[in-house]
Every structure is written in C-alpha cells, then in structure tokens.
Amino acid sequence: MMINKLSDIKDPIDQDLASLLIDLIELPSFIPDDRSKSKNQNENKVVDYLEKRIKKNTGFSVEKQRLNYGRYNLIAKKGKPDIVFLGHTDTVAPSENSPFNQLKGVIxxxxxxxxxxxxxxxxxAAMLQAVELAKDVDNIWLIFYADEEYDFLGMKSLVEKYSYIKPKLIVSSDGSDLQFGHGCRGLIEFRVRFLGISGHPARGTGNSAIQNGMICLNKLEKFVKKHKHPVMGESSFNIAYVLGGASRPDSKDKDGHLSVVGQAGNxxxxxxxxxxxxxxxxxxxxPDKIFNFLSEETKKLALGFEIVEKTHNYGAWYTDIKELKQYQKNGESAISQKIVIDNPGKGGYIDLQMLWDKVGRPPAFMFGGGKGTTAHAPDEHIEIPDLLKTRDFFLSFLESFL
Known part of the structure; x- marks a missing residue:
C-alpha cells in the first residue's frame, strides 16, 4: 500500500512515530547565515518539545544544560549512565529547489x-519512541545536544561537564541507510603562515615563500599520508585555502589573517x-606532531613559520567491530535484514568521538535509517519502512538489557 498521508499508516504506534518525526521537522533548528539571529532561531523549540514528551511518556528525569547564546543541551537520565544515547538537535539550513517545503514534514x-x-x-524520533516502549529499561541516559552541524558547541559543553561518567556503551542514532558505524577519522584544521624574503627574481635575490612553501607542503602531505589505519586507511590532506605574494602594510585584516598581497611579477x-x-x-x-614537522622543514628552507590559528583538533574514533557483533546480530533479527558495516574511513568527523575519548573510550556505534545521500540536500527524506526498522533496531537493543 502506498503511503501518502499520516492516516495511511494503520498501526497506531507506527503512526505516532511518523507524527513525532513530522513534529520535529516542523520545528526549525538551523542557524541562519546571519549568526546574530542564533539567539532566537536555534534548537530550543526542539529541546522544549522533547522535554515535554520525555516527562509525559517516560520515568526519566530531565536536565537542561545551558550553553552560550541562550541555547541548551537536554539530558534525560534513568539510573546510571551505563548506556548513553546521543542525538543532535540542529540541522543545516533548508535548501533551495526542494521538491517539498523542507520545514513541513511531508508524506x-x-x-x-x-x-x-x-x-x-x-x-x-526512533530512539525516543524505542525508549518509551521499553518502559522497564534502566541505567540509560539520553543526551540531545546542540550545534553539531556548525561548531560543536553542545558537545564541547557536554564533555566539559560530564567527562567523569563511565558508560559501558555509547550509541548514536546519527547513522544512515540502516548501516552500522563504528569509527571515524579525526579533524585537524589550522591556519599557518610561511615567511620568506622579498627580492628581485632577475637578480636571484630573496627567498620565495610561495615556491619553497609549496615544497614544504608537498613533503607534509607525504608525511601525513604515512599515518595509516588497517581499517580506516590513510589520513587525508587538503589545502583548503592559499594566499601568497608580497606583503604590504595593509596585508592583514582585523583578525590578523592575510587578506591583501602585492601581485607584481618582478x-x-x-x-x-x-x-x-x-x-x-x-x-x-x-597537531603538535604536524607543527614540529613544519618547523623543521621550514628551517631547512630558511623560511619563517607562524601558527596563525588553530581551528579544530579532534582525534580519530574507532571501535573494533568484534566488540559490537552481538548488537549487529540482534539488530539483524529485529529488522529481518542484514546490517551492512559502514566504512569508517570514508565519512566525515563525528563528534561522538569527543565524548568517547574523554570517558575512557568504551565501545561505541552509530545506527540510523535516513537516506544518507540526501542528507543536507534538497531531496532529504527517509523511507517510512526504514524509519520503523530504525525504531525496531533500538527497541530490540534496549530489550536485550532487560
């Protein structure tokens, strides 16, 4: 039967799950390009909605952790945090040219x-309804946090306050395609400046920051890619931005970044x-290992070396799939299909890593049912059967602890 409206879903529990997801979609939780609006357009309405539903439908106590800019994390607790469920409440902004209004949950x-x-x-939605249905489950925390899509504000604040907990397992519902995620590469981002000596190219004077700097960067790329993992593969290297030339009195902007350079060929x-x-x-x-390498290589080329800005420094997360096999098998029985193991070396950074690293690196995995190729895209969607299977996976997982 084709489902084109909520009433086409006949099972009341399944219909409630679809309705819950539609309610969450219709509560905008993205930060606009104008960050000054982040104080009144953010995840708080989603947090308030989840808080009311958790208080109504579960025996969990609820805490709101205040963040900067008037934003919040939501932590629901029942007993000890032996199992920690994670989910982020923000999204990216709506896309243009979507087949449907992206701030309306359309079936x-x-x-x-x-x-x-x-x-x-x-x-x-799937994780929360599973918890509601597994009423006798205990020693579980649900953590819904802000700002995953932008600057990790929610996770950073969470780790700062709750690094003392010692969960036996961390589970994120930020997966996709009914696949099992068990790791990610890290994220290191920084801005660096090389300094040479200006001169006249025809006379052979000076020391080119650009030419010698690119030699140094080529060596760094080879150095980075030597760091390999047997499952996640080699580390990646991307020069995201470059500006070079002859420095001028007005070369730096108000943030100290190079913004204007002389471009004369001579x-x-x-x-x-x-x-x-x-x-x-x-x-x-x-980062220290990388900076030490750059420092040594620039000395060889008689270049100056300055660290302008350290933006991100997050390590890799990896849980051996052998530690998770029982959850994979239980899940396959629950959803009546094979669960594919995601390639942890092919995706982006996952901020689950921050909590995992600070609380003792317990086993951790991700699972979800959304269509991964449509995330952040104009045609973002989830197949309703996959939404139900995601709920069934988490419900079976919880019931295995009863």
Whole structure:
C-alpha cells in the first residue's frame, strides 16, 4: 500500500512515530547565515518539545544544560549512565529547489520529506519512541545536544561537564541507510603562515615563500599520508585555502589573517598563508606532531613559520567491530535484514568521538535509517519502512538489557 498521508499508516504506534518525526521537522533548528539571529532561531523549540514528551511518556528525569547564546543541551537520565544515547538537535539550513517545503514534514510515496528527516531527527524520533516502549529499561541516559552541524558547541559543553561518567556503551542514532558505524577519522584544521624574503627574481635575490612553501607542503602531505589505519586507511590532506605574494602594510585584516598581497611579477613573494584540513586515521597524528614537522622543514628552507590559528583538533574514533557483533546480530533479527558495516574511513568527523575519548573510550556505534545521500540536500527524506526498522533496531537493543 502506498503511503501518502499520516492516516495511511494503520498501526497506531507506527503512526505516532511518523507524527513525532513530522513534529520535529516542523520545528526549525538551523542557524541562519546571519549568526546574530542564533539567539532566537536555534534548537530550543526542539529541546522544549522533547522535554515535554520525555516527562509525559517516560520515568526519566530531565536536565537542561545551558550553553552560550541562550541555547541548551537536554539530558534525560534513568539510573546510571551505563548506556548513553546521543542525538543532535540542529540541522543545516533548508535548501533551495526542494521538491517539498523542507520545514513541513511531508508524506509522499512512502517517504517522509523535510530538513532533518535523514540527518538526524528521524534518529531522535526512533530512539525516543524505542525508549518509551521499553518502559522497564534502566541505567540509560539520553543526551540531545546542540550545534553539531556548525561548531560543536553542545558537545564541547557536554564533555566539559560530564567527562567523569563511565558508560559501558555509547550509541548514536546519527547513522544512515540502516548501516552500522563504528569509527571515524579525526579533524585537524589550522591556519599557518610561511615567511620568506622579498627580492628581485632577475637578480636571484630573496627567498620565495610561495615556491619553497609549496615544497614544504608537498613533503607534509607525504608525511601525513604515512599515518595509516588497517581499517580506516590513510589520513587525508587538503589545502583548503592559499594566499601568497608580497606583503604590504595593509596585508592583514582585523583578525590578523592575510587578506591583501602585492601581485607584481618582478617581486619575490615573502609571505604565504594557507588553511589545512587534515583527517587523521590514527590517534598518533596530532597537531603538535604536524607543527614540529613544519618547523623543521621550514628551517631547512630558511623560511619563517607562524601558527596563525588553530581551528579544530579532534582525534580519530574507532571501535573494533568484534566488540559490537552481538548488537549487529540482534539488530539483524529485529529488522529481518542484514546490517551492512559502514566504512569508517570514508565519512566525515563525528563528534561522538569527543565524548568517547574523554570517558575512557568504551565501545561505541552509530545506527540510523535516513537516506544518507540526501542528507543536507534538497531531496532529504527517509523511507517510512526504514524509519520503523530504525525504531525496531533500538527497541530490540534496549530489550536485550532487560
């Protein structure tokens, strides 16, 4: 039977789940490009909605953790945090040219469409209803946190306050395609400046920051990619931004970033500034290790070396799939299909890593049912059968602890 409206879903529990997801989609939780509006357009309405539902339908106590800019994390607790469920409440902004209004949860052709339907309000809905149905489950915390899509404000604040907890298992519903995630590469991002000496190219004077700087960066790329993981593969290296030339009195902007340079062909460049994005596949590749390498290589080339800005420093997360096999098998029985193991070296950074690293690196995994290729896209959606299977997976998981 084709499902094109809520009443087409005949089972009342399944209909409630679809309705819950639609309610969450219709509560906008993205931060606009004008960040000054973040104080009144953010995740708080989603947090308030979840708080009311949890208080009504479960025996969990609820705490709101205040963040900067008047935003909140929501922590629901029942007993000890032996199992910690994670879900982020924010989304990216709506896309143009969407087949449906992305701030309206639209049911069409067996799918629920809208912003967050895949990433990750469907995961929150499925996880929450599973907890409501497993009424006798104990020693579980549900953590719904802000700002995953932007700057990790919610997770950073969460880790700062709750690094003392010692969960036996961390579970995130931020997965997709009914696949099992068990790791991610890290995220190191920084801005660096190389300094040369200006001169006249025809006379062979000066020391080019650009030419020698690129030699140094090529060596760094090889150094980074030597750091490999047997499952996640090699670390990635991306030069995200470059500006170089002859420095001027007005070269730096108000933030101290290089913004204007001389471009005359008869002047040897004396400055090169760049932003690097490195995704470490192993925990031993750290910013300090990278900076030490750059310091040594620039000395060899008689270049100055300055660290302008450290933006991100997050390590890799990895749980051996052998530690998770029982949950995979239980889940396969619950949803009556094979659960594919996601390739942890192919996706982006997952902020679950921050909590995992601070609380003792317990086993951790991700699971979700949204269509991964549509996340953040104009056609973002989840198949209704996959939404139900996500709920059934989490319900079976919880019941295995009763």
């Amino acid at each position: 069409n052709q067996n799918k629920i469409w809208g912003r967050g339907s895949a990433d990750m309000k469907s995961g929150i 002047v040897v460049s004396d400055v090169l500034e760049f932003v690097l994005d490195i995704r470490p596949a192993t925990p031993d590749l750290t």
